Amino acid sequence: MKLKIWLWLTPLLIITVGLGVWGGWTLLGASNTNNQKSIEATSNGPSVTQEGDDFSTEVVNTPVSEAIIVFKNDELGFRNGHDFIGQLHNFYNETLGWGRIDTASYTEQQQKAELIIDALENVDVMDAAVQMDFDKIKELAEIVASKDDREAMRKLHRYFHDLDIYLNGYDYNQTFQITIFQGE
Structure with missing residues (x-):
């Protein structure tokens, strides 16, 4: 009789x-996925597509003078350097942010990288730190223009994120500390 019980109980x-291990693993995996998405959203800053978030309108960084970055011609469609930085930051938020880097269209990223290269060849920069950041951005853009390098795309996003905060006087202050320029 004891043997029959053990044959059923084992x-x-x-x-x-x-089932307990599988259930725990599933819950832990879902929790980590949600935490990762939360970390990515936090690390990439606010998006124009996020609704319902009540971000402070208090300026954290004082905007720097628009004279710091001057385009030599108007053909690229940027009003000034601040506009260039802000538009590209938005582009990268919308195409790479919140876990989209693995599914982003390489063709779209390549075209934007080529625009960045053209823009940086037609700009005068009045600050040495910004110039060094632009040199690194151009180097990364050349990589993306020549091959599908997701890490280079991520770094471009981070450069534009930080520069947008430091140049445009964002009300948001979480940066990746990737830029040499840290505001004035």
């Missing part, structure tokens, strides 16, 4: 433990 015990 598989039942194995199934129970297996």
Whole structure:
């Protein structure tokens, strides 16, 4: 009789433990996925597509003078350097932010990288730190223009994120500390 009980209890015990491990793993995985999405959203800053978030309108960084970055011609469609930085930051938020880097269209990223290269060849920069950041941005854009390099795309996004905060006087102050320029 004891043997019959153990023959029934052993598989039942194995199934129970297996379901418990599977359930815990599933819950832990879902929790980590949600935490990762939360971390990515936090690390990439606010998006124009996020609704319902009540961000402070208090300026954290004082905007720097628009004279710091001057385009040599108007053909690229940017009003000034601040507009250039802000538009590209928005582009990268919308195409790479919140876990989209793995599914982003390489063709779209390549075209934007080529625009960045053209823009940086037609700009006068009045600050040495910004110039060094632009040199690195151009180097990364050349990589993206020549091959599908997701890490280079991520770094471009981070450069534009930080520069947008430091140049445009954002009401948001979380940066990646990737830029040499840190505001004035």
